[in-house]
Amino acid sequence: MTDEKQVLLNCENVVKRYGSLAAVDGMSLSVAAGEIVGIGGPNGAGKTTFFDVITGITPLTEGSIAFDGHDITGLGADRICQLGMARTFQLNAAFESLTVRENIDVATYFGRAKRTFPGLRLGPEAREQTEEALAFVGLAAKADQTVGQLPVLDRKLLMIAGAIATRPKILFLDEPVGGLNTTEIDLIMELVLKLKGEGMTVVLIEHVMRFLLALSSRVLIMHHGKKIFEGLPNQVAEDPVVVATYLGEGTQKRLKTFFAEGEQA
Numbered sequence: 540m541t542d543e544k545q546v547l548l549n550c551e552n553v554v555k556r557y558g559s560l561a562a563v564d565g566m567s568l569s570v571a572a573g574e575i576v577g578i579g580g581p582n583g584a585g586k587t588t589f590f591d592v593i594t595g596i597t598p599l600t601e602g603s604i605a606f607d608g609h610d611i612t613g614l615g616a617d618r619i620c621q622l623g624m625a626r627t628f629q630l631n632a633a634f635e636s637l638t639v640r641e642n643i644d645v646a647t648y649f650g651r652a653k654r655t656f657p658g659l660r661l662g663p664e665a666r667e668q669t670e671e672a673l674a675f676v677g678l679a680a681k682a683d684q685t686v687g688q689l690p691v692l693d694r695k696l697l698m699i700a701g702a703i704a705t706r707p708k709i710l711f712l713d714e715p716v717g718g719l720n721t722t723e724i725d726l727i728m729e730l731v732l733k734l735k736g737e738g739m740t741v742v743l744i745e746h747v748m749r750f751l752l753a754l755s756s757r758v759l760i761m762h763h764g765k766k767i768f769e770g771l772p773n774q775v776a777e778d779p780v781v782v783a784t785y786l787g788e789g790t791q792k793r794l795k796t797f798f799a800e801g802e803q804a
């Protein structure tokens with residue numbers, strides 16, 4: 540569990556209602572600096588909505604969120620980003636007709652408290668943020684390509700680049716490997732480990748359990764807007780409620796083998 544002194548993010552009893560539907564229904568989560576926390580759960584469990592509420596994309600209905608010494612409950616996404624929180628999206632969101640570099644420039648600009656209006660002008664420090672992010676994810680050689688031409692892997696890398704260009708203290712990744720093949724999944728895994736190596740705190744949502752469980756130091760499983768499990772990665776497949784509502788027996792068996800082989804290695 541997290542040490543009180545190191546807590547970077549603290550969500551308490553967060554509720555998000557859409558009409559009569561409680562998409563997030565009393566979620567609490569503490570994340571310590573340097574942790575990788577994984578969130579899983581069936582489709583429609585409320586995982587993305589929980590990210591949306593934390594990152595200020597949509598206002599919460601009830602509860603409170605503290606981040607890095609600030610009460611961020613009710614703040615907008617730009618202000619929250621400027622305080623050091625960045626995210627990627629499940630869909631490959633990008634400005635299709637802009638180049639890779641221009642897309643990251645937009646993110647860099649969004650993350651800066653001091654913006655130069657009018658127009659999207661970046662000073663030398665902001666330029667450096669964009670170039671660093673490009674290099675970090677390995678997209679520097681494609682910086683001048685139009686995003687519309689990029690394959691799925693590069694689009695995923697682009698979103699991560701945009702997020703880290705804002706120099707966040709915490710990074711939220713929403714299904715960073717959805718739609719990728721095994722080699723590509725491994726590449727993103729390496730990238731997340733590289734970020735962790737640099738001290739980044741990460742919260743990630745993923746259905747690819749191998750990815751989720753290998754990277755996370757702690758895992759939460761959501762169902763109907765609620766947390767139904769919180770524990771170590773190797774405990775997930777042991778939990779009867781998680782197996783019944785999410786994993787199924789086939790995945791449970793595969794995951795048990797995965798951890799047994801890991802222990803032998």
Ligand SMILES: Nc1ncnc2c1ncn2[C@@H]1O[C@H](COP(=O)(O)OP(=O)(O)OP(=O)(O)O)[C@@H](O)[C@H]1O
Pocket residue numbers: 557560562580581582583584585586587588589629
């Ligand atoms: N803007 C919205 N308006 C109304 N209902 C919404 C809205 N956004 C999400 N929901 C509903 O909230 C519930 C949770 O959706 P959410 O996308 O957060 O789930 P999820 O766990 O991320 O699912 P997935 O794994 O499929 O991405 C769903 O029933 C969804 O239809």
